[in-house]
Amino acid sequence: MKWLLRLLLLIVLLIVVLLGWLFFGGSHRPTPPAMSKVTAATLQDPALIARGEYLATLGDCAGCHTAQGGARFAGGRSLATPFGNIPVPNITPDRETGLGDWSFEDFWQALHAGKGRHGELLYPAFSYTSYTKVTHDDALAMFAYLQSLPPVHQPAPALALNFPYSVRKSLTAWRALYFREGEYKPDPAQSPQWNRGAYLVQGLGHCNECHAARDSLGGTPGDLHLTGGQIPMQNWYAPDLSTQQNGGLQGWSAQDIVDLLKTGQSAKGVAFGPMADVVASSTQHMSDDDLQAVATYLQSLPPRTPLVEEPQLFNAKAIVQQGEKIYTQHCADCHGKDGSGIAGVYPPLNGNSSVTEPTGLNATRMVLLGGFAPVTAANPRPYSMPPFAQQLSDSEVSAVVSYMRRSWTNNASVVRPEDVSKYRHTPID
Amino acid sequence: MNTNASLRFAKPFGAAALLVVAMLFGAPSHAADAPPIPDTLQQRIAACTTCHGVHGEGTPGSGYFPRLAGKPAAYLARQMQDFQNGLRKYAPMEYTVRQLSPAYMQEIAEYFAAQQVPYSRSPLPPVSAATLQRGEQLVSKGDPANKIPACASCHGSQLTGVQPSTPGLVGLPYDYLSAQLGSWRTHTRGTVAPDCMAVVANRLSDSDITAVAAALASRQPPADTHAQAAGSVTPPLACGVLGATGDGT
Numbered sequence: 001m002k003w004l005l006r007l008l009l010l011i012v013l014l015i016v017v018l019l020g021w022l023f024f025g026g027s028h029r030p031t032p033p034a035m036s037k038v039t040a041a042t043l044q045d046p047a048l049i050a051r052g053e054y055l056a057t058l059g060d061c062a063g064c065h066t067a068q069g070g071a072r073f074a075g076g077r078s079l080a081t082p083f084g085n086i087p088v089p090n091i092t093p094d095r096e097t098g099l100g101d102w103s104f105e106d107f108w109q110a111l112h113a114g115k116g117r118h119g120e121l122l123y124p125a126f127s128y129t130s131y132t133k134v135t136h137d138d139a140l141a142m143f144a145y146l147q148s149l150p151p152v153h154q155p156a157p158a159l160a161l162n163f164p165y166s167v168r169k170s171l172t173a174w175r176a177l178y179f180r181e182g183e184y185k186p187d188p189a190q191s192p193q194w195n196r197g198a199y200l201v202q203g204l205g206h207c208n209e210c211h212a213a214r215d216s217l218g219g220t221p222g223d224l225h226l227t228g229g230q231i232p233m234q235n236w237y238a239p240d241l242s243t244q245q246n247g248g249l250q251g252w253s254a255q256d257i258v259d260l261l262k263t264g265q266s267a268k269g270v271a272f273g274p275m276a277d278v279v280a281s282s283t284q285h286m287s288d289d290d291l292q293a294v295a296t297y298l299q300s301l302p303p304r305t306p307l308v309e310e311p312q313l314f315n316a317k318a319i320v321q322q323g324e325k326i327y328t329q330h331c332a333d334c335h336g337k338d339g340s341g342i343a344g345v346y347p348p349l350n351g352n353s354s355v356t357e358p359t360g361l362n363a364t365r366m367v368l369l370g371g372f373a374p375v376t377a378a379n380p381r382p383y384s385m386p387p388f389a390q391q392l393s394d395s396e397v398s399a400v401v402s403y404m405r406r407s408w409t410n411n412a413s414v415v416r417p418e419d420v421s422k423y424r425h426t427p428i429d
Numbered sequence: 430m431n432t433n434a435s436l437r438f439a440k441p442f443g444a445a446a447l448l449v450v451a452m453l454f455g456a457p458s459h460a461a462d463a464p465p466i467p468d469t470l471q472q473r474i475a476a477c478t479t480c481h482g483v484h485g486e487g488t489p490g491s492g493y494f495p496r497l498a499g500k501p502a503a504y505l506a507r508q509m510q511d512f513q514n515g516l517r518k519y520a521p522m523e524y525t526v527r528q529l530s531p532a533y534m535q536e537i538a539e540y541f542a543a544q545q546v547p548y549s550r551s552p553l554p555p556v557s558a559a560t561l562q563r564g565e566q567l568v569s570k571g572d573p574a575n576k577i578p579a580c581a582s583c584h585g586s587q588l589t590g591v592q593p594s595t596p597g598l599v600g601l602p603y604d605y606l607s608a609q610l611g612s613w614r615t616h617t618r619g620t621v622a623p624d625c626m627a628v629v630a631n632r633l634s635d636s637d638i639t640a641v642a643a644a645l646a647s648r649q650p651p652a653d654t655h656a657q658a659a660g661s662v663t664p665p666l667a668c669g670v671l672g673a674t675g676d677g678t
Contacts (some may be wrong), residue, residue: 069514207541280528334466343465369521370476383472386479420642425520 027103028119035150036103043104043144052145057136058290059131059204060282061146064092074098074152079125080233083218084161086125092391094151108136113181121171124179124218133184133203191298193289200290202228209273210238226301230359235423236273237361239353243304248353254295261291264374264382269354271364272346276374282317284376307358316414323403326396332390339408345383350408358413360415363401365423367392392419394420431570470540475526477537485541487602494607501656503593503629505538506531507670509622511620518617546648551602556643560636564644567637570586576633578665583625588648590656594670599650606642628666 033040043050057063065088067077075090075098090098099107106117114128115121134142164170186195190407201207212220213229220229228248229241232257240248243244248255252268259266261283264276271279328337331349336340339350349355356361370387373379388397394417401413468499471483480603481487485497497505509526526534558565566572568588571579581588583595589596598606612618613630620626633641667673 138439277528279579344467369524370479371478371525372529375533376526380530381470381473381533381536383466384474384476384525386475389521390480 007289013254028115028117030101030117031103031105033101033103038104038140038143041149044142044371045144048141048144048146049148051138052143052148053143054285055142055204056145057282058096058284059134059142059198059206060110060278061142061279064088069153071152073146074154075156076154078157078160079216081125082232083165084159085159086123086161087156088125088157089156090152090154091146092149092152092154093147094153097153097155099146100151100241102143104140104143107146108139110297111139111142114179119297121168121175122170123129123171123178124174127209129179129220130203130209132181133199134180135183135199136203149313151274157216157347174181174217174219177217178221180222190294193293194300197293197295198292200294201297205294207241208410210394211241212238212417226298227304228357230361234274236356236365237359239357240273240304241298241364242301242304243299244301246306247304248302248357249298250297250353251351254292254299257295257298258288258291261286261294262288262376262378263378265344265347265379267343268348270373272354272371273362276371280376281373284374284378290427316406319399320395320406320415323399323401326400326402327407328413330391331400333383339410347383349404350410354412356412357403358399360405360413360419361423364397364415364420367397367401368420368424389424393420395426397419470536470565474537474540478540482546483543484544484621486546487600488655488677489549489600493601493602493608495563495569496548496600497541498546498638499589499654499656500542500596501590501592501594501646502535502542504590504596504670506534507594507620509534509538510575516621518612519666522660539647541598548600549647550656553643553647554639555605556639558572560640561647563637564642567633567641568603568644568648575592575632578636580645583662583664583668587651587653587659589651589654590647591662592656592659592668595656595662597654597656598645599648599654601645603642603646607638610638610642623669623673624668625664625668625670625673629676 003367029258047155059252064079065075066072067075067088071092072078074089074094075088077088078085079088089286092098093100096099102117108117108295109117110122110126111128111134111179113130114124114133159166162227182198187198190198208220208226208232211226211228212224213227214232226241228238230237243249243252243257252266256266256268258270260271262277264271264279264284264371283291334346335349339348341348366385368387368389370385372384373382375382398417399413401420405408405412405413455491471478476536478485478552480494481497485499487496487498488494508517509529510524510531512526513529517523529537537600569581571577571582574636580598584598585595587589588598609618610630610633612676613624613627616627630638664671
């Protein structure tokens with residue numbers, strides 16, 4: 001049956017691609033800045049530019065649009081995806097390699113409709129699936145800010161996608177499946193604070209781009225909103241964000257959410273991996289009102305159905321016992337024998353969704369990589385965890401992680417040594 | 430009577446209940462089984478010290494993780510910056526320092542620069558006397574015919590480094606030294622242009638790298654291992670880390 005479904009899906013896709021080709025094949029002309037409805041004077045308004053800077057920080061534009069060691073917003077790197085490498089463009093106002101010749105209309109079309117200046121469909125590595133919710137006014141402020149940056153001349157690397165993804169028109173099918181164009185529509189039944197939070201989380205924050213599972217076509221089906229998922233290529237697990245029953249953040253108060261986003265840590269856990277970068281470069285700069293709004297919205301996410309535990313295929317008890325010894329020797333001094341951590345210094349492991357998330361990936365990588373909590377204005381000299389990659393073998397890491405995942409109130413699956421060996425490399429990008 | 434009896438019973442029971450409640454919620458539960466966590470930089474940088482040693486002594490025994498103790502602070506801070514910017518490529522270091530602030534990196538650099546721990550020898554590969562001699566020549570005299578300056582001409586007459594940005598070379602393990610010279614040639618280690626060490630490393634032959642690494646690793650550290658004073662050497666090459674500009678040749 002599965003193969004039949006796949007075949008049917010493939011046929012449907014092909015038809016959609018063909019239709020897309022026929023009906024949307026025409027190109028589009030860019031709007032020259034001189035023809036724009038937005039005047040140059042508007043774009044130079046300092047108040048608008050300042051608001052745009054705040055919004056660009058919320059959206060963490062620099063997070064993707066900056067190469068390691070490169071000029072901010074100047075692109076010049078490739079984003080690795082399961083479908084190949086996608087160049088990240090330069091969004092400084094350089095005329096030749098950046099947005100120097102763009103009008104606001106061009107920018108709006110990219111952000112809101114996921115189309116380039118010439119009407120070409122953009123690859124959704126640029127998260128327009130989320131950004132389409134951004135309001136016209138906010139987009140204008142961001143454009144004004146980007147246009148105020150010093151231009152940096154930096155061409156983008158070449159597109160390196162595998163066939164058939166390299167055929168841009170194939171995105172017609174992808175968009176039909178996963179993209180709904182449209183600004184955020186406030187829910188009148190909810191408070192303004194809730195709506196602000198929903199707008200930030202669903203739109204500029206583009207939280208769902210990591211915190212939901214992607215399917216084999218790299219899309220996030222709509223019903224998986226913020227239910228957690230493995231981040232492709234980066235090999236981290238972005239947890240479910242519900243604070244209610246069986247949620248990834250079960251038991252998190254609004255203050256816990258605000259603390260993590262503002263300082264990098266809360267009484268419940270510490271941001272690490274890609275989220276550490278998000279906190280350091282984006283969320284720590286959010287206003288207190290916006291942080292509260294995000295917390296209010298996340299707290300309203302519904303309870304989740306409990307995970308069905310897979311049957312253990314081998315002797316989990318022995319591995320957990322071995323893990324306890326390693327835990328006592330290497331972990332208990334900081335995280336406590338009872339896994340309660342030390343408030344404000346070391347995170348608890350008991351009840352920590354990063355320990356118990358479905359894959360075991362996060363705890364495995366934390367043990368291997370260690371690292372610092374995010375550096376933020378509120379926590380400029382964070383404590384850190386030693387990397388154990390050099391000291392512990394694959395089976396020792398699997399034992400200690402399995403112990404943490406099955407001790408105290410934790411009851412998650414064990415991690416096998418072969419899972420550990422898959423994640424021994426260190427992600428940089 | 431009845432009331433009295435129940436009171437007599439209730440008192441110790443209440444006290445015991447209170448004690449249980451206090452154990453559950455009162456004191457932090459880790460206090461009983463773990464030492465308190467000191468609020469020191471040393472404690473905060475466990476991610477660094479687990480490989481480089483609590484005092485930056487490195488791992489002379491296993492031969493890879495370099496000594497940081499006593500190296501000039503500006504040099505150490507620069508290395509962290511170079512890892513952040515991808516000029517030096519070593520994934521675990523790049524990951525660890527990726528979002529540290531300049532101020533925090535400076536503080537960490539100063540911590541290791543201030544450490545004074547004895548040097549210990551690390552294992553040497555079997556090399557011939559001729560190789561060691563060639564290495565020794567490169568260290569103290571260089572090879573003018575091949576435009577290779579002596580190590581000592583920049584790193585100080587005793588190879589203990591020069592303030593503020595030139596590291597000492599004594600006491601570094603053979604594996605680390607030869608890996609670094611190799612990585613300058615393969616562009617996995619670099620720094621701000623002009624990168625004079627990249628120029629030097631590319632002028633060394635493969636056997637020279639073995640020779641110079643062996644000679645440096647076999648050297649007895651001098652009595653005074655402090656880096657020489659700033660301005661006490663005149664580098665033969667233009668180095669970006671020392672403020673030079675241009676193409677470095």
